[in-house]
Structures are given as structure tokens and as C-alpha cells.
Amino acid sequence: xxxxxxxxxxxxxxxxxxxxxxxxxEPTGALDSVTTQEIMNLFKEVHGEGMTIIxxxxxxxxxxQCQRIIRLQDxxxxxxxxxx
Numbered sequence: 001x002x003x004x005x006x007x008x009x010x011x012x013x014x015x016x017x018x019x020x021x022x023x024x025x026e027p028t029g030a031l032d033s034v035t036t037q038e039i040m041n042l043f044k045e046v047h048g049e050g051m052t053i054i055x056x057x058x059x060x061x062x063x064x065q066c067q068r069i070i071r072l073q074d075x076x077x078x079x080x081x082x083x084x
Contacts, residue, residue: 003031004038008038015046018051020052028040028057066083068081
């Protein structure tokens with residue numbers, strides 16, 4: 001199975017129980033750009049259905065696809081902005 005396939009299976013497993021919140025730690029870290037966008041589109045779709053998704057990432061391109069960006073530095077909130 002490719003990295004993208006494994007990632008999608010992992011996300012699908014987390015969605016089965018219909019949680020209110022999903023915490024995704026670097027969900028696109030080892031993926032190519034096409035698969036990365038597919039994963040982000042899936043998260044956006046799930047969020048549109050009312051689920052809260054918290055994404056931890058070092059990638060600005062991923063962060064800027066999110067509604068809210070909270071930047072931490074040395075364990076403290078450095079910046080808190082809303083994109084939409």
C-alpha cells in the first residue's frame with residue numbers, strides 16, 4: 001500500500017465511530033502534492049458535515065487551507081488568525 005493509501009485508511013478508521021473531533025498530527029507530512037490535496041479535500045468535506053478537525057502541521061500551504069491558524073512558539077500562542 002502506498003503512503004497515501006495508508007493515510008486514507010487511517011482517516012477512514014478514525015471516521016467510523018463518528019467522533020466530534022479528529023486530531024491529525026502531520027497528516028500530509030510524507031505525501032506527494034496530489035495526495036496531500038486529496039487528504040485536505042477529505043478533511044474539508046468532513047468538516048463541512050460538522051466535525052471539528054485539528055491539524056498539526058509545519059507546512060504553511062496546509063495551514064492556509066484551514067479556517068483558523070494558531071501558531072505556537074516555545075509552548076506559547078504566538079499568533080491566532082482566522083482565514084475565512
